[in-house]
Amino acid sequence: MANNQENTSEKKKSEKKSEKKADKKQPNKIAKWFKDLRIEFKKVVWPSKKTVINNTSVVLAVVAGAAILVGLLDTGFLALMRLIYQ
Known part of the structure; x- marks a missing residue:
């Protein structure tokens, strides 16, 4: 039973870490999108x-x-x- 509780707590910790990573990745995706957008606008022949x-x-x-x-x-x-x- 103690082993089961340890596995559960480890899963919760890993879930929290993955949530934090997802939160950190979101602004980078938005910044990358704007950077790519700017690059594409430079390629356009106006x-x-x-x-x-x-x-x-x-x-x-x-x-x-x-x-x-x-x-x-x-x-x-x-x-x-x-x-x-x-």
Whole structure:
């Protein structure tokens, strides 16, 4: 029985040690993640200002064209519905 109690107390001690190790490892993982993130951001090839402006203007033109197209279709269907239901 004494041997069983010793094994139990040793298990508790080893569990406490492993918990302490886990607590200590957590901040290191977070710090490593931020360090890796910084390294990856340095690897990114960022577009030039001219490219960003060009791409933005293309997107705005496509959105405006789609809005005009949807507006025209809506107006056309509205006129068609008025003719049908009069």
